[in-house]
Amino acid sequence: MAYRVTINGETREIDAPGDMPLLWALRNELGMVGTKFGCGIGMCGACTVHVDGQAARSCSLPLSAVGEKQVSTVEALEQTPVGQALQEAWLEDDVMQCGYCQAGQLMNATALLTNNPNPSDGEIDAAMQGNICRCACYKRIHGAIAKVARDGETVDA
Amino acid sequence: MPDTVQLSRRTLLKASAVAGGGFALAATFPMAGRATAVSSPADLNAFITIHPDNSVTIIGKNPEIGQGIKTMLPMLIAEELDADWDSVTVEQGLTDAAKYGPQLAGGSFATPMNWIPMRQAGAAARAMLMAAAAQRWGVDAASLATDPGRVVQPGTNRSATFGELASDAAMMAVPDPASLTLKDQNDFRIIGRAIGGVDSPRIVRGEPIFGVDTQLDGMVYAAFERAPVFGATLKSADLDAAKAQPGVIDAFTIAANPQVQLVEGIAVIADNWWLANRARASLAPQWDAGEWESHSSAGYAQAAQEAWKSGSGGEVFAAQGDVDAAFADADRVLEAEYSYPFLAHVAMEPMNCTALMHEDGTMEMWAPSQTPQGGQQAVAGYLGMEPDRVKVHITRMGGGFGRRLNNDYMVQVAAIAKEMPGTPVQLIWSREDDLRSDFYRPAGWHKVRAAVDAQGTLTGWADHFVTFDLGDGAYNPAAMPAEEFPAKYVDNLKFEQTKLATAVPMGALRAPTSNALAFVMQSFLDEVAHATGKDLPQLMLELTDGVAPEPPTQGFMGSQPGFSAPRLQAVTRKVMEMARWGEPVADGHALGFGFYYSHMGYFAEVVEASLDSRNNPVVHKVWVAGDVGSQIINPFGALNQVEGSIIDGLGQAMQLAVEIEGGAAKQSNFHNYPLPRMPMTPQIDVEWVLSDNAPTGLGEPALPPVIPALTNALFALSGKRVRSLPIDRAVFA
Numbered sequence: 078m079a080y081r082v083t084i085n086g087e088t089r090e091i092d093a094p095g096d097m098p099l100l101w102a103l104r105n106e107l108g109m110v111g112t113k114f115g116c117g118i119g120m121c122g123a124c125t126v127h128v129d130g131q132a133a134r135s136c137s138l139p140l141s142a143v144g145e146k147q148v149s150t151v152e153a154l155e156q157t158p159v160g161q162a163l164q165e166a167w168l169e170d171d172v173m174q175c176g177y178c179q180a181g182q183l184m185n186a187t188a189l190l191t192n193n194p195n196p197s198d199g200e201i202d203a204a205m206q207g208n209i210c211r212c213a214c215y216k217r218i219h220g221a222i223a224k225v226a227r228d229g230e231t232v233d234a
Numbered sequence: 235m236p237d238t239v240q241l242s243r244r245t246l247l248k249a250s251a252v253a254g255g256g257f258a259l260a261a262t263f264p265m266a267g268r269a270t271a272v273s274s275p276a277d278l279n280a281f282i283t284i285h286p287d288n289s290v291t292i293i294g295k296n297p298e299i300g301q302g303i304k305t306m307l308p309m310l311i312a313e314e315l316d317a318d319w320d321s322v323t324v325e326q327g328l329t330d331a332a333k334y335g336p337q338l339a340g341g342s343f344a345t346p347m348n349w350i351p352m353r354q355a356g357a358a359a360r361a362m363l364m365a366a367a368a369q370r371w372g373v374d375a376a377s378l379a380t381d382p383g384r385v386v387q388p389g390t391n392r393s394a395t396f397g398e399l400a401s402d403a404a405m406m407a408v409p410d411p412a413s414l415t416l417k418d419q420n421d422f423r424i425i426g427r428a429i430g431g432v433d434s435p436r437i438v439r440g441e442p443i444f445g446v447d448t449q450l451d452g453m454v455y456a457a458f459e460r461a462p463v464f465g466a467t468l469k470s471a472d473l474d475a476a477k478a479q480p481g482v483i484d485a486f487t488i489a490a491n492p493q494v495q496l497v498e499g500i501a502v503i504a505d506n507w508w509l510a511n512r513a514r515a516s517l518a519p520q521w522d523a524g525e526w527e528s529h530s531s532a533g534y535a536q537a538a539q540e541a542w543k544s545g546s547g548g549e550v551f552a553a554q555g556d557v558d559a560a561f562a563d564a565d566r567v568l569e570a571e572y573s574y575p576f577l578a579h580v581a582m583e584p585m586n587c588t589a590l591m592h593e594d595g596t597m598e599m600w601a602p603s604q605t606p607q608g609g610q611q612a613v614a615g616y617l618g619m620e621p622d623r624v625k626v627h628i629t630r631m632g633g634g635f636g637r638r639l640n641n642d643y644m645v646q647v648a649a650i651a652k653e654m655p656g657t658p659v660q661l662i663w664s665r666e667d668d669l670r671s672d673f674y675r676p677a678g679w680h681k682v683r684a685a686v687d688a689q690g691t692l693t694g695w696a697d698h699f700v701t702f703d704l705g706d707g708a709y710n711p712a713a714m715p716a717e718e719f720p721a722k723y724v725d726n727l728k729f730e731q732t733k734l735a736t737a738v739p740m741g742a743l744r745a746p747t748s749n750a751l752a753f754v755m756q757s758f759l760d761e762v763a764h765a766t767g768k769d770l771p772q773l774m775l776e777l778t779d780g781v782a783p784e785p786p787t788q789g790f791m792g793s794q795p796g797f798s799a800p801r802l803q804a805v806t807r808k809v810m811e812m813a814r815w816g817e818p819v820a821d822g823h824a825l826g827f828g829f830y831y832s833h834m835g836y837f838a839e840v841v842e843a844s845l846d847s848r849n850n851p852v853v854h855k856v857w858v859a860g861d862v863g864s865q866i867i868n869p870f871g872a873l874n875q876v877e878g879s880i881i882d883g884l885g886q887a888m889q890l891a892v893e894i895e896g897g898a899a900k901q902s903n904f905h906n907y908p909l910p911r912m913p914m915t916p917q918i919d920v921e922w923v924l925s926d927n928a929p930t931g932l933g934e935p936a937l938p939p940v941i942p943a944l945t946n947a948l949f950a951l952s953g954k955r956v957r958s959l960p961i962d963r964a965v966f967a
Binding site for chain 2: 093098101105106111115116117121150151152155176177178180201206210211213218
């Protein structure tokens with residue numbers, strides 16, 4: 078059956094079974110391939126999107142469960158101030174190696190800093206531990222998040 | 235500028251004008267011994283293109299798996315061209331052995347193989363731009379210099395951008411690469427600068443640049459069902475049931491072809507991959523596992539015990555001195571059994587490939603492959619056509635770690651696409667497929683013995699290695715080198731091996747053989763050190779004291795420097811200084827040391843560790859001293875490789891194993907193959923020991939020593955020796 082889903086502010090019609098994960102609706106039905114497949118069981122975070130502003134694993138979210146909620150993906154990340162600041166920090170610190178997990182890392186980090194603009198080191202670790210980076214760029218991911226948090230604090234002050 | 239890696243190959247260069255007034259310099263870098271197979275220079279591809287607007291396009295020829303090569307090789311060209319890096323755009327080259335020479339992401343080979351040829355290509359283009367300026371101004375080219383992006387005549391106001399000179403430069407004679415003088419290290423403007431990855435801006439925006447992001451009109455998706463038991467054959471499957479599932483377009487069997495690593499199985503095709511993958515559940519395949527179902531990791535470990543107990547020994551593959559006499563005369567003999575498990579690669583981007591069999595019978599592929607030329611050959615061989623009828627686009631990869639040196643998934647999608655001419659097919663493996671269809675890091679078992687005389691000197695070393703019989707392939711990831719340290723550094727030595735039959739596929743995992751052998755050798759040397767009242771760095775320094783560098787050896791790349799004891803000594807002393815080795819550490823913490831030489835890199839590492847209340851190891855800090863030659867080309871990429879290698883190695887040491895049960899891999903996803911996550915990241919301090927040697931690769935050599943550095947730290951802490959990986963906390967109870 079057809080589902081109407083709001084993605085990055087745009088209403089899209091998707092004709093697919095309701096138990097299809099949002100990830101595969103995005104990638105194969107809509108051609109939005111920025112959101113990545115990593116494990117299919119919500120264990121790696123590569124597929125992270127925002128649903129009503131909260132980080133969600135799109136590989137484990139059935140299309141039928143999205144309903145009226147607002148979905149946003151990495152393709153729209155630069156439209157948010159926090160997302161854009163993180164993208165810039167990622168580039169300044171050359172965070173990535175292969176880069177495959179980084180869309181999910183950035184989406185998760187954006188949700189973190191949106192909810193908690195000034196996290197402690199422990200809070201960054203706790204919030205990000207669901208996102209695997211096989212290249213293990215963790216030191217830089219952590220550093221870039223901490224930098225954006227610090228800069229945000231300076232601006233606010 | 236020291237260039238001790240002698241790369242005996244011929245570089246061919248050719249210049250041409252490009253539309254709109256630009257200048258293109260083509261180059262080819264054939265492998266040693268293959269120069270005669272290179273086609274005429276007229277066929278060469280443009281490597282460097284200088285456009286009239288002063289922008290520069292450089293081809294990145296090698297596959298990018300996250301090692302940074304798509305940024306680093308163009309940096310070498312841009313340096314000698316004296317380009318303004320901000321004006322450089324990098325484009326990925328197609329798979330073409332004749333044009334580009336080897337296009338390989340593996341073995342940490344790219345840096346040593348390309349250090350000179352890439353710079354020569356840049357220097358040749360620069361010389362031609364200077365010749366064009368000299369002609370235009372009527373001056374001697376020797377009076378000219380370059381600033382980034384322009385030719386100038388010092389002391390005058392003559393200046394022209396590369397773009398302004400490009401069309402004239404295309405008419406200049408191409409210099410003989412051997413005649414070019416490369417820059418002095420002190421004059422580098424791009425090499426040595428921390429430069430971000432050329433694809434990074436696209437990555438943070440989520441743009442489609444990975445293999446699995448390939449999208450073609452009318453593309454369909456394939457999932458593949460294979461036997462869980464390695465070596466099993468297909469008896470039956472319900473294709474009709476799968477075809478009746480929603481979205482499914484077709485389902486058909488694929489026959490095995492071991493020569494190109496193609497396994498038997500069933501392809502399910504749908505208009506959405508998730509639907510194709512879900513329909514696999516309807517296939518109800520019946521497999522004939524035969525004898526292989528009885529194979530298990532526990533069984534192999536038992537076979538190792540039996541091989542050691544039999545007393546008949548193994549096949550001797552290294553011997554020196556009189557090892558029996560050394561043990562008979564020893565004051566003390568140490569003996570221990572070490573083992574390590576199978577490991578998987580688990581690149582974040584699961585195996586995938588996209589293929590289109592054109593109506594004219596040619597094949598076009600979009601391949602995330604570390605060896606796209608090998609994949610091209612394999613697919614061409616499988617399809618019975620010439621390699622030039624298989625066009626292979628090289629995509630960026632979400633990690634490789636050696637998994638994508640094998641191109642089984644390329645052949646698999648080619649086998650599917652040939653059944654559907656005109657329709658592009660994207661094959662994707664699930665994470666479960668990826669973990670259960672890998673070419674695993676081989677497990678291994680070592681019974682090691684050391685003889686020590688009354689003065690505490692190591693006089694004998696023996697290892698009975700139990701490994702696997704993987705046939706007579708060109709590359710054997712389950713082999714132990716005859717020169718494995720301390721071979722040559724101890725008077726009496728014997729290595730023998732027993733090979734077990736198996737159907738488990740095995741392959742190279744980042745720092746192959748080294749990632750396992752470093753643990754065994756550096757741990758047992760640590761045992762010897764403790765038994766003789768020394769510590770491991772001291773023992774390593776004593777064993778190599780005053781020994782001159784070994785002569786060059788012939789390897790894959792041609793001549794390469796032999797192992798150098800002075801370089802080992804320098805990194806060992808450096809890391810001891812960094813970690814304040816020998817000084818007190820925090821209560822409940824201890825330090826451990828490990829050294830390893832692999833891929834021409836020398837790494838000495840110290841780990842500071844403790845045990846938590848449940849006896850789980852905690853790594854607080856790692857110090858790394860590395861010698862990969864005279865120059866760190868891109869400090870960003872270099873540090874990232876080392877930091878990643880350290881965490882990768884710690885993950886292997888602490889929590890990773892693939893177990894074979896019932897002939898199949900037991901692990902299936904990240905819940906039972908728990909990769910390192912952010913909270914375990916230790917502090918990592920890295921220092922480079924720059925030496926008078928041409929630069930070598932960094933994708934691998936930092937990984938092996940961190941494993942024994944951790945287990946040696948845990949011994950210093952607890953008095954308990956870890957002899958089997960991954961670390962079992964019960965050891966410390």
